[in-house]
Amino acid sequence: MADRGGLPRLLAQRWFAPTFGLATIVAVFAVVEALLRADLLNRYILPFPSDVVLALGRVVTEENILSRMGDTAFEVLASGVLVVLVGVPAGALFHRFPVIRAALETWVAALAAAPVVLAFPLFLVLFGRGQKTIIVISFVYGVAPVLLKTLEGLSATRPVLINVGRSLNMTSSQMFWKILFPSAIPSIFTGIRLSWTFCLVTVVAVEFLVNLGGLGQLINDLAERYDLPGTYAGITFVILLSVAFFIVLERVENWLQPAP
Amino acid sequence: MASPSDTRPGTSGDEPLLVVDNVYKRFGEGADATIAVDHMSFGVKPGEFVSVIGPSGCGKSTLFNIIGGLLGEYEGEVRIGSERIMGPHPAVGMVFQEESTFPWRTVIDNVAFPLELRGAPKSERLDKAHHFIDLVGLANFEKRYPSQLSGGMRQRVSIARTLVSEPRILLMDEPFAALDEQTRLLLGDKILQIQQQLHQTTLLITHNLTEAVQLSDRIVVMTYRPGRLKRIVNIDLPRPRTSEVVGSDAFGHYVAEIWSDLREEASRGMLDAEASVARRGARG
Ligand SMILES: Nc1ncnc2c1ncn2[C@@H]1O[C@H](COP(=O)(O)OP(=O)(O)OP(=O)(O)O)[C@@H](O)[C@H]1O
Ligand SMILES: [Mg+2]
Numbered sequence: 001m002a003d004r005g006g007l008p009r010l011l012a013q014r015w016f017a018p019t020f021g022l023a024t025i026v027a028v029f030a031v032v033e034a035l036l037r038a039d040l041l042n043r044y045i046l047p048f049p050s051d052v053v054l055a056l057g058r059v060v061t062e063e064n065i066l067s068r069m070g071d072t073a074f075e076v077l078a079s080g081v082l083v084v085l086v087g088v089p090a091g092a093l094f095h096r097f098p099v100i101r102a103a104l105e106t107w108v109a110a111l112a113a114a115p116v117v118l119a120f121p122l123f124l125v126l127f128g129r130g131q132k133t134i135i136v137i138s139f140v141y142g143v144a145p146v147l148l149k150t151l152e153g154l155s156a157t158r159p160v161l162i163n164v165g166r167s168l169n170m171t172s173s174q175m176f177w178k179i180l181f182p183s184a185i186p187s188i189f190t191g192i193r194l195s196w197t198f199c200l201v202t203v204v205a206v207e208f209l210v211n212l213g214g215l216g217q218l219i220n221d222l223a224e225r226y227d228l229p230g231t232y233a234g235i236t237f238v239i240l241l242s243v244a245f246f247i248v249l250e251r252v253e254n255w256l257q258p259a260p
Numbered sequence: 261m262a263s264p265s266d267t268r269p270g271t272s273g274d275e276p277l278l279v280v281d282n283v284y285k286r287f288g289e290g291a292d293a294t295i296a297v298d299h300m301s302f303g304v305k306p307g308e309f310v311s312v313i314g315p316s317g318c319g320k321s322t323l324f325n326i327i328g329g330l331l332g333e334y335e336g337e338v339r340i341g342s343e344r345i346m347g348p349h350p351a352v353g354m355v356f357q358e359e360s361t362f363p364w365r366t367v368i369d370n371v372a373f374p375l376e377l378r379g380a381p382k383s384e385r386l387d388k389a390h391h392f393i394d395l396v397g398l399a400n401f402e403k404r405y406p407s408q409l410s411g412g413m414r415q416r417v418s419i420a421r422t423l424v425s426e427p428r429i430l431l432m433d434e435p436f437a438a439l440d441e442q443t444r445l446l447l448g449d450k451i452l453q454i455q456q457q458l459h460q461t462t463l464l465i466t467h468n469l470t471e472a473v474q475l476s477d478r479i480v481v482m483t484y485r486p487g488r489l490k491r492i493v494n495i496d497l498p499r500p501r502t503s504e505v506v507g508s509d510a511f512g513h514y515v516a517e518i519w520s521d522l523r524e525e526a527s528r529g530m531l532d533a534e535a536s537v538a539r540r541g542a543r544g
Contacts, residue, residue, distance in 0.1 A: 160358045167354040
């Protein structure tokens, strides 16, 4: 082996990045713990990280967390899939018909910026107090980024690639499936990532606000009981859920369009 | 040199395969109008290699797009044989000035693309793609993605992708413009070799003199604004050629001859550019 310096060799190791990431989190926890113990942070607002870690087990055994996580996951998945099924075709439609785009693009962008969650009472009346309402609110909140990013990706297809298609006398459906769509995939997945973040946050927020269903409700309960370590343990499970979703998404993208 | 195998179709007096007949194209109206191509006429015979050379901005790409059928609304006509083209014609294969490989496809999938559109069976697709990838010298790179190749290699992928449909006329717009001089000369060799192997009828658009003389049977020299035909120069250098021809005396003569034509046009182009910068400066 060539005599490379210690540091570059270390950085090149496969395990290095994940380990470094974990070490960073542990270090942040340690610092927070130290600051709390030194009374530099308020321990009535922030729990000791060590207590949060201990609370993880308790939350699992006493609070039925797996079934709650299942509820939340289902709502996120349902709205996340719905968002893709509606957003991507709608984006393609906006791209295909400039009139629709001119008429609606600004409104869709405005929708993404509007605090739809605050209109939850309206949705409760329309769809009842149940998972359906949560899924609908999450969908409304999450659909805009996928739509806009699909539109952006399709519009950004390099003109020379379209000319290659034209010179080969491609039909418009071939043009879409073989040039426009594959060229837009990276942008579409950026959109899905954004949308799914919106969906996850919305689902947990509505569960929290309406006191309904999964992890959001649990966090609400624990917070009301003033169980700080438990509250943060609950939040940890939300994070785990989001990590799981993004790993799946990355797999799907890689399967659709293998990265070099 | 007079061996029977050397009587290529281009050197005999047969009918041109591609005819550009009195083509005129103007962009815009009134004071802002640019005449990009001004009544140009020439032909390319079967098996012949013709280059169109002219200074930057003279209308070469416009001509390329017209012949490729990508640009409508011009005067005059372009014919393949006796058939007037009304859009992209299957007999014409285009290689573009900009990078045009599909980044999401491997080399082999890029090259097989036109066959895939045609619904050719997989084995045929792969065989043909292999063949043309070999021809452009990328045999070991079939599974790579374009982002893993150099610019010159990517341009060769585009050329193979165009050749795979076996077009009767190969139409290229400055395919090597973005490459360095050495790569350009070596790729020129590749093109010469392909040309000699396939007797490919080729129209190459370029602003590079060396490249034009190295590769062509005839060179069409264009003027700058409006893009008119200035002169057609026959290049009587022996074939088969390689890039070594670049060192010969005859080569030097041709380059000097065409440069004296081109010089006027290129310097007019530069003056024009400077004037427009000055105008903008005065206004700003
Ligand atoms: N779509 C267009 N609309 C208006 N003007 C155009 C258009 N396309 C080209 N032109 C003008 O026509 C002229 C010729 O352009 P063209 O691209 O054909 O030049 P070129 O010879 O290919 O230049 P280069 O060597 O830099 O590629 C230029 O002055 C350009 O500004
Ligand atoms: Mg050009």
